Amino acid sequence: SSRSPFRLPFQQCPRQPDRQKADNLTAMLSDIPSETPPNNLAALAEDHYFSANPPPKDLEKHVALAREFINYHSAANRRLVLITSGGTTVPLEKQTVRFIDNFSAGTRGATSAEYFLEAGYAVLFLHRQFSLLPFSRHYSHATDCFLDFLREGPNGSVVARDEDSAKMLHVLRKYRDARDRNMLLLLPFVSISDYLHELRSVAQLMRPLGPRGLLYLAAAVSDFFVPPDRMSEHKIQSTNAADVFKRTGDANSRPAAEEEETFDNFDSSPSVPRSKRLVIDLDPVPKFLKNLVEGWSPQGMIVSFKLETDPTILVHKARYSLDRYQHHLVIGNLLSTRKWEVVFVSPGAPDRWIRVPFRKSGVASTAPALETEKDEPLDPKSLPEAEPE
Ligand code: PAZ
Numbered sequence: 001s002s003r004s005p006f007r008l009p010f011q012q013c014p015r016q017p018d019r020q021k022a023d024n025l026t027a028m029l030s031d032i033p034s035e036t037p038p039n040n041l042a043a044l045a046e047d048h049y050f051s052a053n054p055p056p057k058d059l060e061k062h063v064a065l066a067r068e069f070i071n072y073h074s075a076a077n078r079r080l081v082l083i084t085s086g087g088t089t090v091p092l093e094k095q096t097v098r099f100i101d102n103f104s105a106g107t108r109g110a111t112s113a114e115y116f117l118e119a120g121y122a123v124l125f126l127h128r129q130f131s132l133l134p135f136s137r138h139y140s141h142a143t144d145c146f147l148d149f150l151r152e153g154p155n156g157s158v159v160a161r162d163e164d165s166a167k168m169l170h171v172l173r174k175y176r177d178a179r180d181r182n183m184l185l186l187l188p189f190v191s192i193s194d195y196l197h198e199l200r201s202v203a204q205l206m207r208p209l210g211p212r213g214l215l216y217l218a219a220a221v222s223d224f225f226v227p228p229d230r231m232s233e234h235k236i237q238s239t240n241a242a243d244v245f246k247r248t249g250d251a252n253s254r255p256a257a258e259e260e261e262t263f264d265n266f267d268s269s270p271s272v273p274r275s276k277r278l279v280i281d282l283d284p285v286p287k288f289l290k291n292l293v294e295g296w297s298p299q300g301m302i303v304s305f306k307l308e309t310d311p312t313i314l315v316h317k318a319r320y321s322l323d324r325y326q327h328h329l330v331i332g333n334l335l336s337t338r339k340w341e342v343v344f345v346s347p348g349a350p351d352r353w354i355r356v357p358f359r360k361s362g363v364a365s366t367a368p369a370l371e372t373e374k375d376e377p378l379d380p381k382s383l384p385e386a387e388p389e
Helices: 005-012 017-031 038-052 059-075 107-118 162-180 192-205 207-212 241-248 289-296 314-325
Strands: 080-085 122-128 150-152 158-160 184-189 213-217 301-308 329-334 341-345 352-355
Touching: 038 192, 038 289, 059 080, 059 122, 059 184, 059 192, 059 207, 080 107, 080 192, 107 122, 107 162, 107 213, 122 192, 158 162, 184 192, 192 207, 192 289, 207 213, 289 301, 289 314, 301 314, 314 329, 314 341
Parallel strands: 080 122, 080 213, 122 184, 213 301, 301 329
Antiparallel strands: 150 158, 329 341, 341 352
């Protein structure tokens, strides 16, 4: 029987130029002497990834904006932070209808941006399109809709409600100040490959800043992706109807019963025929933190975040990342407690837990001041339930 169109993007794609490139790389790698320094391998992996995965269509425009922004602040001898924020997507189709997403609302990144601005940094905010932004985050949340803060004023005007106007004015002034002094540049990304192309370009532009450049990597970055050579061009189909039509040219043809009911040996629970399932085969996204630290921005100060759900591995994973990539700080957080506590893991220093007191819903939504605690982690079970997102 004919195969389901489900499989096409992952198992039946004709050999494409990208695939050829991958094969060439495999052949090249097998010729590489085993004593090849790890740096050269990292450079090869980088070349391969960035040539096989096309850049976002706005990359050139974004690079021009970033260059101008960085040069402007460099000339003023100002410190500059690149904040990455929000989750990256993994498209399943080139003309993307379906994608896998990564958890992150952008709260950490958008809130941190306000604090960095307050501390005098210029902020380049590389964020997932439509995730939370500095300042507007106070009024774009589902529970903080900006319309709820407004009322009708005299002569058909719209004004802030009296009880909200002091806080709104405060946020508005900070926002205007950042905008008028050209202190904040917003650059959006969507997919994992958009993100990596943008990150690499901006990090390289930041090189002349030396240690005045800080990279604060709070985005939630996909670990697995569909390489372009295995990606379907069109929307993945959920029936064989399009296949049958293409084969017969007859819009009224129906798939034969056996085409719809294909069970095979791969099925561990054959209650649903394999032809009706979507089997997704993902490759690991190469780890580019080493390339970032050693090549893209070798003098920059680099802070990465580590998100886990299992409290028993968080510090271990954060320490592992720090040792492996030799950067300045890993901030670890757990999904369930990320709004109250984080752990700072840095070279040659004990782990340092930082926590904030719990705030009830409805209390001012500006970020609370941090309270530093001694080196003892909170027991997540002792924490109150997370507030709704
Ligand atoms: O954006 P948000 O406030 O909802 O979540 C922030 C976070 C948990 C994504 C961030 O703190 C983080 O840990 N980023 C790194 C995620 C990762 O390990 O890839």
